[in-house]
Every structure is written in C-alpha cells, then in structure tokens.
Amino acid sequence: MKQATIFFFLLLSGASCNEPAAMGPAEIITPTSPPPTAAPPTPQPPSRPAPPSRPAPPSPWSCTETDYPVYPLTVESYTTLQRVWSPLKPSTLVKAKITTRLLKVTELEKYQENGLGVEEQPGLPWIEHRELAPEFEVGPDATRRSLAWFWQAADPQMIDEESPIRFEAFSQLFRPQGHLIPQVFNAQVQTIRRLSDQSDRPLEFAILAGDLTDGSQRNELQWVLDILNGGIIDPDSGVDDDPIPGPANDYNDPFCAEGFPIPWYPAIGNHETLYNGGFGTITEAIRSASIGGSLYEDSPFPNGFRDGSTPNGDVVSEGNTPPDPRRLVLRLHEILEAILEADGSPIGHGLTQENIEAGIGYYSTHPVPGKPIRLVTLKTVNPDALLGLGHQGYLDTIQFDWLQNELAQADANRELVIVLSHHGSEEIGFTSPVSGEDLQGALLQCEGLVLHLMGHGHQNEKHLVRSEQGGYWELMLASTVDFPMQSRLVEFVDEGNGFLTVYITNVGHNSPQGSLAHKARELSAGKITFLRLIRGDVDDYWEKNSAAQNLVLRLPLSEELQVHLREFTWPSVVESETTLLNL
Numbered sequence: 001m002k003q004a005t006i007f008f009f010l011l012l013s014g015a016s017c018n019e020p021a022a023m024g025p026a027e028i029i030t031p032t033s034p035p036p037t038a039a040p041p042t043p044q045p046p047s048r049p050a051p052p053s054r055p056a057p058p059s060p061w062s063c064t065e066t067d068y069p070v071y072p073l074t075v076e077s078y079t080t081l082q083r084v085w086s087p088l089k090p091s092t093l094v095k096a097k098i099t100t101r102l103l104k105v106t107e108l109e110k111y112q113e114n115g116l117g118v119e120e121q122p123g124l125p126w127i128e129h130r131e132l133a134p135e136f137e138v139g140p141d142a143t144r145r146s147l148a149w150f151w152q153a154a155d156p157q158m159i160d161e162e163s164p165i166r167f168e169a170f171s172q173l174f175r176p177q178g179h180l181i182p183q184v185f186n187a188q189v190q191t192i193r194r195l196s197d198q199s200d201r202p203l204e205f206a207i208l209a210g211d212l213t214d215g216s217q218r219n220e221l222q223w224v225l226d227i228l229n230g231g232i233i234d235p236d237s238g239v240d241d242d243p244i245p246g247p248a249n250d251y252n253d254p255f256c257a258e259g260f261p262i263p264w265y266p267a268i269g270n271h272e273t274l275y276n277g278g279f280g281t282i283t284e285a286i287r288s289a290s291i292g293g294s295l296y297e298d299s300p301f302p303n304g305f306r307d308g309s310t311p312n313g314d315v316v317s318e319g320n321t322p323p324d325p326r327r328l329v330l331r332l333h334e335i336l337e338a339i340l341e342a343d344g345s346p347i348g349h350g351l352t353q354e355n356i357e358a359g360i361g362y363y364s365t366h367p368v369p370g371k372p373i374r375l376v377t378l379k380t381v382n383p384d385a386l387l388g389l390g391h392q393g394y395l396d397t398i399q400f401d402w403l404q405n406e407l408a409q410a411d412a413n414r415e416l417v418i419v420l421s422h423h424g425s426e427e428i429g430f431t432s433p434v435s436g437e438d439l440q441g442a443l444l445q446c447e448g449l450v451l452h453l454m455g456h457g458h459q460n461e462k463h464l465v466r467s468e469q470g471g472y473w474e475l476m477l478a479s480t481v482d483f484p485m486q487s488r489l490v491e492f493v494d495e496g497n498g499f500l501t502v503y504i505t506n507v508g509h510n511s512p513q514g515s516l517a518h519k520a521r522e523l524s525a526g527k528i529t530f531l532r533l534i535r536g537d538v539d540d541y542w543e544k545n546s547a548a549q550n551l552v553l554r555l556p557l558s559e560e561l562q563v564h565l566r567e568f569t570w571p572s573v574v575e576s577e578t579t580l581l582n583l
Contacts, residue, residue: 207377372415391456
C-alpha cells in the first residue's frame with residue numbers, strides 16, 4: 001500500500017510534471033531583430049559589505065598541469081537563441097512497444113533504433129512581456145546601462161549510480177542518463193565559462209537553485225564542488241571500473257574539470273536534506289547502508305544500483321556493490337559545512353559559521369561588490385518531512401520574519417532584489433507554517449524586487465504574480481540533470497527612462513555529438529517518451545517548455561530607485577545584445 005500511494009503521488013504531483021502558467025500576449029524578439037534599448041544606473045552602498053573573495057584552487061585551476069583529459073566543446077559557442085536540441089517525437093509503434101513493455105526504459109542500447117533521442121532545431125527568439133510595464137519604451141542608447149550579468153543553474157543532482165541506497169530498479173525514477181551526470185554538469189559549466197570569456201565583461205556571479213546532489217552523498221557533493229572550482233573528477237565509486245578500455249571514453253573514466261573562477265551562491269534543495277529527495281528523513285541506518293555494499297532494503301521502492309563494469313551501467317536489483325566510505329549520506333549541517341569550507345569565491349559562498357551552528361540554510365548577500373543589488377536566498381525544505389512529502393516546499397515563521405526584514409532593509413537602502421529558492425511559491429506545501437500566498441504577499445510588498453528564481457520542477461516555467469499595486473515574475477529553470485539540460489544567463493538593463501529590462505537566455509551544454517555529455521542528452525530526451533505516455537504528449541511538453549526559455553521582461557522602476565541607480569557607475573555594454581545575440 002505504501003508503494004502504491006507514493007507511486008500515485010509521483011504520477012500526479014511529481015516535480016517534473018509541472019506545467020507553465022498561461023500568460024498574456026507577448027511579443028517575439030528574433031535574434032535578427034534590432035535589440036531594444038536600455039537605461040542608466042546608479043546604486044548605493046549595500047547595507048552590509050560583500051564577504052571577501054578568495055581565488056579558486058590553484059588561482060585559477062589549470063588542467064594543463066595534469067595528465068587527465070579535458071572534454072571538448074563544439075567549435076562554435078551557442079545559446080538557445082542560435083540553436084536548440086528538441087526531443088524526437090516517438091512513433092505510434094514505439095509508444096505501443098513501451099506500453100506493452102517490449103521496450104523498457106532500462107534498455108539504453110535500443111533507444112536510438114527506436115527513434116528516441118534529439119534533433120537540432122533553429123534557435124528560439126526572445127519573447128517580450130510587458131504585462132508589468134505596458135507603457136514601456138526603449139531608453140536612449142546614451143543612458144542605457146547593464147546593472148547585473150549572471151548565470152543561474154538548477155538541480156545538477158549529481159548521481160553516484162553505483163550506490164546501494166538508490167532506486168534504480170524502479171522504472172519511474174530510473175534516469176537512463178544518470179551515469180553520465182558528472183560529464184553533463186562539467187560540460188554545462190565549461191559552456192558558460194566560454195560564453196563569459198567571449199563577453200565584453202565576465203559574468204559577475206552564479207547562483208544555483210538547489211539539489212546539488214541527488215542522494216546527498218559526500219562524493220556527489222564533492223564532484224559538484226570540484227566541477228565548479230576546478231579539479232580532477234573521478235566519477236567512479238567502489239572499485240576502479242573501466243567498462244570500455246581506454247581513457248575518456250566511458251562514464252567512469254577520470255577527467256579534468258577546468259572550473260569557472262566566478263563567485264557562486266547556492267540554495268539548499270530537498271535532495272540535500274532527505275532520503276533520495278523526499279522519501280524519509282536521513283537516518284543512521286541509511287547513512288550506514290550508503291557506505292556499505294549491501295542493497296538497502298528498507299526503502300519505499302524497489303532498490304537497485306548500476307553496474308559500473310558494464311558499458312551502459314546495467315541495473316542490478318540483487319547482490320552487492322563494492323562499498324565506499326566516500327558515499328556517506330550527509331545531513332543538513334554537514335552539507336552546509338562542506339559549502340562553507342568549499343574552495344572558490346566568495347569565502348563561505350553566502351554562508352557563515354553561524355549558519356552551520358544553527359542549521360540555517362538561508363542568507364542574504366550583495367553579489368556585485370559596492371552595488372545596490374541584494375541576493376536573498378531562502379531554504380524552502382524541511383529535513384524532517386514525512387515520507388512522500390519531502391518534495392513540497394516549506395517555510396517556517398522564523399525564516400519568514402527574517403525574509404520580511406531583509407526586504408524592508410533592501411527597500412530602505414533602495415536596492416534591487418533577487419530572491420533565490422529551490423521551490424516556488426506555488427510549490428509551498430500544506431504542512432508549511434507559511435503558505436505560498438504568504439510568501440507572494442511579502443514579495444509583492446518589496447519595491448525593489450526584480451525576480452524570484454527557482455528550480456525543483458525540472459522544467460522551464462514562467463509565472464506572473466500580480467496585485468493591484470504591481471507584480472513580479474517567478475521563473476522556474478529546467479535542471480541540468482534532465483532534458484533539456486539547460487541553465488540560463490540573466491542580465492538587468494536600466495533603460496534610463498523609468499524602465500528595467502530583464503534578459504533571460506537559456507543555454508544548453510555545447511557538447512559535440514558523439515561525446516558522453518551529448519549521449520546523456522539523447523538518453524534524457526528518450527526518457528520523456530516513457531513519462532509522457534502518462535503525463536501527455538511529447539510535443540505538448542516541448543511547446544510549453546520552449547515558451548519560457550528565452551524572455552525579455554519589461555519592468556517599471558520607481559523614481560527613488562532611478563535616482564539611486566544613477567549614483568553609480570555601470571557598464572554601458574548590454575551583453576545579451578552584443579554578445580549573445582551575435583554568436
């Protein structure tokens with residue numbers, strides 16, 4: 001009965017089946033149309049100074065001093081403005097095979113012959129939204145200024161597929177690409193680093209919207225940190241496997257990650273705090289099982305792991321996997337401590353020792369030193385959630401009071417505000433002391449709020465939250481672990497005439513065809529077909545996903561914010577128009 005109940009829950013309210021909210025009329029801005037105009041800037045010193053920065057390891061890390069391979073990218077850089085990978089539509093015959101179990105999600109070798117994969121399509125234009133600024137006008141070129149230029153990723157969900165505590169034997173939760181996630185996330189980071197290097201100015205900071213790991217294991221978290229900061233990645237665990245003899249040709253081969261020397265700030269997700277993301281609290285039994293070799297039997301789903309000695313990581317549902325102490329499942333305070341002590345910039349990545357001691361995963365910082373832009377990062381998870389409820393968002397009253405104070409301080413200091421969280425307001429669950437409506441109400445009161453950014457749903461979605469006084473945009477970002485394997489670049493542009501433009505540009509990893517990361521993209525697109533037999537058509541899924549990939553949001557700026565932004569010096573080059581539009 002327990003399995004049936006949770007299975008039903010997965011089908012109806014799983015994180016990957018959210019649908020984008022229907023929005024009002026929007027204008028399409030094609031990559032060849034003249035870019036809109038932007039405005040001037042002027043900020044005031046933040047209420048608290050940004051923490052000191054320290055360089056990524058060695059300064060920065062360089063793979064030229066190692067013998068480990070570096071995975072290449074495509075010759076040309078591209079975003080989803082230039083080209084996009086879309087899922088292939090399955091034939092009626094293939095759908096019938098899946099329905100009758102003649103084709104199983106674990107049969108990776110049959111995906112290509114059955115037409116499951118991806119195809120390259122022309123890029124998607126920016127879609128303009130003026131709902132919050134119907135009188136918008138492009139500002140004079142001489143007064144436009146770029147206020148912020150940053151990268152957002154969501155749900156890397158690094159996977160150790162050989163772990164004995166996974167659900168690999170349960171088809172609904174099986175990821176055919178799960179054994180290739182280290183290569184995928186590395187490709188995403190290197191794609192963004194190359195775009196940053198090609199820009200007039202480097203990206204200023206990065207934010208990660210939670211679920212850095214899939215199973216909250218120490219080795220999974222370390223792979224994420226090393227890919228961000230630079231290092232040698234050995235994605236194997238247990239014994240040293242080489243399923244396809246030779247270097248850099250299979251998922252267990254070690255490689256060098258160049259890293260990306262940029263300040264980064266994470267949110268905490270449910271996959272860092274609960275058993276496999278929401279199926280019970282992290283107990284000593286789970287921690288003990290994670291470092292052993294025997295399958296963990298006390299789980300809500302059929303357990304299993306993937307055999308690291310086979311070319312496709314075949315699923316094993318009985319027997320033992322080689323043990324590994326590095327697989328230890330971490331609790332919240334250990335996750336926070338690892339982030340606090342991680343290399344890279346800034347020191348602590350938004351966290352302080354006080355966060356660790358109090359088990360607090362939320363914080364506020366000013367990611368662009370000396371500028372009036374405040375990043376408020378929430379912790380929307382409950383480490384004590386009941387079985388099956390861990391996927392829901394959760395916000396306690398202490399954190400909510402803190403949030404309201406931060407927003408009030410930001411308005412008093414006339415700052416622009418970015419709110420980052422793993423869950424959106426509509427995903428706050430019924431057990432939360434603070435409701436999603438309460439959260440929306442607080443954010444609607446913040447004059448300087450620009451965006452509420454999140455992950456969790458593994459889809460691109462946009463949601464306009466409105467009141468009589470105004471409104472704001474909530475933007476969910478697709479994950480890097482599941483199709484379409486995208487992150488996004490965000491730029492704020494002051495038009496100099498009372499309006500703010502926000503450019504949202506999605507980026508898929510620029511991995512060449514035939515690479516391990518591209519293979520993962522093909523497999524992840526194939527998995528959609530298995531899910532969509534239950535949740536709807538593949539074309540319908542992709543149409544809704546595409547509508548929230550590339551956006552141009554027009555927002556009003558109050559007179560007080562306009563005056564204050566002019567007190568600061570800002571870059572005059574709008575990177576979205578000069579760099580991204582012209583790749």
